[in-house]
Amino acid sequence: MDIEYITRSKIDSFDEKSLEEILAEYILDYKDITLETSRKMAESVIEEVKNSLKISQTNDEFLKDLIAIPESGIAMGEMGVGSRGAGDFFVHRKIAEIVDSTKTSSLVNPTAQDDGGVVKASTDSGELYVTTAVDGIHSRLSEYPFLGGFHVTRASLRDVCVMGADPVAIISDLHLADDGDVGKLFDFTAGVAAISELIDVPIVAGSTLRVGGDMVLGDRLVSAVGSIGVSKYPPTARKRAEKGDIILLTEGSGGGTITTTAIYNGFFDVIWETIDISFIKASNALIKDDLVKDIHAMTDVTNGGLRGDAHEISETTGLGLEFQHEAIKSMVNPKVLNMLETLDIDPLGVSTDSLMLIVPENKVNEVKKSVLNAGVKIAEIGTVDNSGIARMNKSDGTIEELKPLFREAAYTKIKKLVGETTPEDFEIMKEKVQKAANNAIKKKDDVVNYINQN
Structure with missing residues (x-):
């Protein structure tokens, strides 16, 4: 319960006494205190918020710009931020633009x-x-x-x-x-x-x-x-992938997302499947066997599932990726796969925590041997080409282009209610978010210039 948020959102709609009573009731729900004390706390919060709002009346225009949020008018939930889909990826690209505007040097x-x-x-x-x-x-x-x-x-x-x-x-x-x-x-x-x-x-x-x-x-x-x-x-960044490379995948049993799915859907035995360090064992084996230098790209199947990762790699490199559906499914822990299929959750749309490797064909056997010797299952699931599209060959003979949904596959009941479909006004939403990101960059530039000049 964010008392400050409630106060700021209601301070113009209620007189102070009424707002004080509302806040006092909220506080009493959480605190083992007297009504008098909760009212005093509410009064203090209102006074602090009122004082903070006076900053908008200052004659210092630069200060007002400094504390003003470059609002987009789009809420986190509306945009799907944190839900590992198209909306989330778009916002992360805008964050990256702000970072890149600093012109500081880094390799990745x-x-x-x-x-x-x-x-x-x-x-x-x-x-x-x-x-x-x-x-x-x-x-x-x-x-x-x-x-x-x-x-x-x-x-x-x-x-x-x-x-x-x-x-x-x-x-x-x-x-x-x-x-x-x-x-x-x-x-x-x-x-x-x-x-x-x-x-x-x-x-x-x-x-x-x-x-x-x-x-x-x-x-x-x-x-x-x-x-x-x-x-x-x-x-081993994504941009190093090359045409002709082979795509390998280790068995994934999930992490936080699969654990959450198991807890909130009652599949408690699945939790134990996630308590392992197979991913790190596989990675360490490749380092120990001095194979990292030979691997073009490595990624973990997390944000938005394999759909999201495949699309992002294709977008970053301009290359195409062709996957085999049955091979991918074989690399999902059987208990985890059973839970996902029982709950009608797309295994390709959630984080399974597999290690995906993009490897030159002449190094595939060495890489597979290293990972298998570490006690981790691994299989070939696809190839890299120059089609520019990430796609999957399904068992019924059809081909599906792999694109992230607006949100990752819904894995709890509340997420299913929220839905995965792209809002009709998504393009308008993106324009508003882009404008907010541009305004944030301008503010950063203004502050940096101010400090440098003073």
């Missing part, structure tokens, strides 16, 4: 829409490639902190591994709302630490704060885990 940055970012450093022993990645906890795992910490750490490390880097450090940022039990912090950290211990990569830093300070009531947990990796070879 968000414009590549890749899993991690890479910078090159020079050392006495030669060049070193440093990869960083960060992932946020699955929002529906707030009530299951250990699982949330476990899976977000795996996700962050995967993003480092698929760039061909060897993970060397983990960092954690943890936010818990005001009424959350401190034990949630420990449970989440234990989940992060479990992965740290299993793969012998240390947790080196972190931050712990409350969500919204005194203004947000409840026990919602939000967090992010970052990973750092190093490599002596250039990254």
Whole structure:
């Protein structure tokens, strides 16, 4: 419950006394305090918000521009942000444009829409490639902190591994709302630490704060885990894929998304299928066997499922990808696949946490042998060509072009109600979002110029 949001949204519609009573009732729902104390808290919130709103009356026009949000008029949910589909990908490309506008130098940055970012450093022993990645906890795992910490750490490390880097450090940022039990912090950290211990990569830093300070009531947990990796070879970024390459896929049993699907649909035995580190074992085997340099591209099948990854790789490279449907299905953990098919969830539209490798034909057998020796299943699922289209050959003989839906395949009941279809006014929505991103870049430029001149 965001008390500040409620206050800001209602302050022009209610007199102060009425608003104070509304807020006091909300506060009493969460706090074991007297009505008098809750009213005093409500009064304080209203006073603080009123004071903050006075900034719009300042004569300092630059300051007013500084604190004004470049609003698009499009809400997160409307645009499908975080739902790993077309709307989400579009917004991420706009974020990448803001990053790219800085003109700072990096080998791989968000414009590549890749899993991690890479910078090159020079050392006495030669060049070193440093990869960083960060992932946020699955929002529906707030009530299951250990699982949330476990899976977000795996996700962050995967993003480092698929760039061909060897993970060397983990960092954690943890936010818990005001009424959350401190034990949630420990449970989440234990989940992060479990992965740290299993793969012998240390947790080196972190931050712990409350969500919204005194203004947000409840026990919602939000967090992010970052990973750092190093490599002596250039990254296995998507743009390195070439015509004639073979596409390999390891067996995926899912992470945060599959765990959430299992919990909220009652398939509790499936949770245990996700408690593994097969992905990292496969990646580490390739590093140990010195095969990373021979792999053109690596990615984890996460955001929007294989549909999303295939489309993004095709968009980034301009190449085509041809997949075999039955081969893909064979690389989904059987229990996970059964759950998805029982619930009518498209296995190609959700995160299965498989490792997808794009490899020159003459290196396929070596790569498969390395992964299999690590105890991880792997199979050939397709090829790269110059068609410019990602597509799949289905068992009935038909061919389907692989495109991300507006949102990833709905894997909970509430997501099915929200739906996956693209809004009719999506193009108009994109124009508004583009304008907001442009305005954000302009603000950044104005502030940088101001600081440089003063």
